[in-house]
Amino acid sequence: MPAPGTPLQHLGFLTIGSFDPTDPRPGHEATLRVVELGEQLGFDSAWLRHRHLQPGISSPVAVLAALTQRTSRIALGTAVTPLAWENPLRLAEDLATVDVLSGGRLHPGVSIGPPMHWDDVRGALYPDTADAEDFTYTRVERLLRLVAGEPAASFSGREGVAEEWSDRVQPHSPGLRERLWYGGGSTRSAQWAGQAGMNLLTSSVVKAEGDRTDFAAIQAEQVRAYREAGGTGRVSQGLVVIPTDSATADQRERYAAYVAERTPRTRSPQGPARLLFAADLVGSSEEIAEALYAHAGFREVTDVAFALPFSFAETDYEQILTDIATRLGPQLGWTPV
Template identity: 30%
Template structure:
């Protein structure tokens, strides 16, 4: 069975046509959509993290709330920008949220995307070291975060502590066993996918790649996935890795769908410039149910992944997004043999 979840950016804007007019709306509706997704039989509720934007930002209160309100689905991120993160504090927050969720967290992290402000991570107190890029800093933060999730003691205990300590060096608490294996790297290229495999992280690949070889997006992404799996095997990791891809999928089943996404039928890949380099963006899958099924059946990367994240237009509200999820989970997925 292929896991199917949703991915929300949590946009909000004070506009009369938006269902999310405030940050409070975006947060509350994110939780309600996760509850609805579980009831529909979906497998995951994932959220994007962007700073300095009218979107979801601090993820762990939201993940903890989703974990407390649901019982089965995964609660995750896609992705957290590690340039902004304090690894010890993040490890504590992640451990607490995972324990609240009963071990259902799936943490997607990455170097990050183009920012809303110039060097926004500096406002969070993080500066690249000498001869270090911001991407290097993100990987340094990641290495420390992964070490902390291993749960090994590292801090010398106070000989006169306020409370009794267990023997030996102390680790951060709360510690959630198994969370280290549920960390994913959002890789934008084939090379970063191979690096993620070497670090023992799962692969999360979105609807864009920061390179272009002239082949269709789904084929380039399928190549990325295969290179990741080859690098994983070469690294000698003992467990099987997981791989997710994101897609915009909108079966047209009623007049609302047609009004919102009818114009997207026949969408194609886009090639553009991102941070000075060529990038390829995947198409939107919109059309009648039979057409969407046929298009997804030809998507080599979707076939290669074990998890599909459906990007949702959260500003259209919980009820409409639950309708989109229901169309995919209960109608498209069975036709493709995923259910």
């Protein structure tokens, strides 16, 4: 048994929501069922990745709207929505609407930067304004102000017989501003999130800054930088964990092959951005708990949203989530809702 530290307060999971492009409905329905299962198992939160032009959920807000009607307790989040693809005013309206439908359970996570494959999509995404678009933190600040209820227009009041106009986003959902998260992978982004009064999402990817290549140490430093910059919100870590306690022999073999294929990328920084990927954790819940307690990044948080592996079957997710909720979570001091 690993030596217990501070009990884990919030246990969540993250899914990409994969589907067959030739028949997308079954995959989307499977994602809904997986989140329903997460609520039944007592998870605190379920998060959807955002994937554009890929066979993964392209519109998490729409899927989360469906989930507000199929769940009643579990927090629902995005991890993360790349704001380069969004108009902050329209997104603020969508988020507020889903938050109202959920009864105040929405936890939107966002990030900045140009869209991936920008040169390939700019003509379709911003045919007239590509060179004028601002993909900096300013885009997040616009969203924060609009969600908080600051003016979105210069006119309000009655027009004609029955038209009522508001100068702020409708519906307005009090409390949503405090539930916004920033997905950061660098010291600068962690600091900015702290200064902006946002919660911080850390994941299985960080930037290798300088000559350092120790993922856990870099992630821990980023969390501390968030707090030193004034961040008082929640901080959540999102590693990939695959407990095998109740897995079949076939599942264990496939899980091991999946991790082996992904492991080489964890050994050195990848690409021009020098991204460092965390190693996937596979094994018994006791083994994973021991690895987490030895992880400097994990020791800085009391929230996690463990990422489910890509492209697994629904039965695999059922086994993994059940083991996380009934075995790994309790090993980390967590109590299901």
